[in-house]
Amino acid sequence: MKATAVAHANIALVKYWGKRDDALLLPEAGSLSVALDRLLTTTTVELGAPEDSLRIDGRAAGAAELVRARAVLDAAGVREPARIVSRNDFPTAAGLASSASGFAALAVAACAAAGQERSQRELSALARLGSGSAARSVPGGWAVWEEGDAEQVASADHLPLRLVVAVCGEGAKPVGSRDGMKRSRDTSPYHAAWIAQCRRDLPDALRLLRARDLPALGALAERNALRMHADALAADPPLLYWQPATVGCLHALRRLREQGTGVWATIDAGPHLVALCAPEAAERVEAALRSVAGVRDALVCAPAGGAHVVDQSLHARPL
Numbered sequence: 001m002k003a004t005a006v007a008h009a010n011i012a013l014v015k016y017w018g019k020r021d022d023a024l025l026l027p028e029a030g031s032l033s034v035a036l037d038r039l040l041t042t043t044t045v046e047l048g049a050p051e052d053s054l055r056i057d058g059r060a061a062g063a064a065e066l067v068r069a070r071a072v073l074d075a076a077g078v079r080e081p082a083r084i085v086s087r088n089d090f091p092t093a094a095g096l097a098s099s100a101s102g103f104a105a106l107a108v109a110a111c112a113a114a115g116q117e118r119s120q121r122e123l124s125a126l127a128r129l130g131s132g133s134a135a136r137s138v139p140g141g142w143a144v145w146e147e148g149d150a151e152q153v154a155s156a157d158h159l160p161l162r163l164v165v166a167v168c169g170e171g172a173k174p175v176g177s178r179d180g181m182k183r184s185r186d187t188s189p190y191h192a193a194w195i196a197q198c199r200r201d202l203p204d205a206l207r208l209l210r211a212r213d214l215p216a217l218g219a220l221a222e223r224n225a226l227r228m229h230a231d232a233l234a235a236d237p238p239l240l241y242w243q244p245a246t247v248g249c250l251h252a253l254r255r256l257r258e259q260g261t262g263v264w265a266t267i268d269a270g271p272h273l274v275a276l277c278a279p280e281a282a283e284r285v286e287a288a289l290r291s292v293a294g295v296r297d298a299l300v301c302a303p304a305g306g307a308h309v310v311d312q313s314l315h316a317r318p319l
């Protein structure tokens, strides 16, 4: 009645920013992501506890997180109270905690603890109910999420790639992605254009991924991220997720490009920037990002695989 699973965080190159169904967490447009090897969450679920509990990195989680975790368990048909212990194995503690890897690991561990055998697509759909982007951390690799679940469209080794995460701030972001995307959808005059853009970007990105065309795919990802932030900035009240270091990193990458290094940026709903480049450029990119004022750390990641069970012990319950 106890199982442990691991899952990697993912970064989207075509981003999910807008729901067509707030209750079911269904996206307005499809998204494409790649999983990050060094951003790993390990979650243990033990069933038959006196009551639900959730600890993340040694601390009791807030009520809202517990409600979301319970929503995933309920959808999986796991009614018994669960003791959930989750650890983010991130080399830096500066606000990189990821709901995507957390809910992916939770869905996989909870079903394993309950002795359920579920397909990857079912597990992805369950993870989605915790956090939309978690649907993509279940298959891992290069994953596309368009409807209820995400699927892997290319394996982690399909394209030689490094993702350099520049840590540009710390602490929780002022407005979480759930509220941020709702505000953008409901108040930003650019939102419809943003969604139309994503619907064009996804097939283009998939074509470029198949062709292993990193320069064109990287440029598309950077445009897509900046357009998502344009939508967020145009919300009322405006959503400004960047810190000065974020902008410093964008300029640093521009300078590297002018000097001939192929490197492109993407930024989620927070201050951190993720630079995409070929493996041989990673050291140069890491050094450039570390030298930007306000950058606290830089972490070179490679693409990773999907969520999976690492330990499972099913005991018959005592009478």
Ligand code: PMV
Pocket: 011, 012, 014, 015, 016, 017, 031, 099, 100, 131, 132, 133, 134, 177, 178, 268, 269
């Ligand atoms: O899954 P959520 O609710 O944390 O939303 C993720 C939103 C972005 O990270 C900004 C984009 C994405 O596709 O991951």
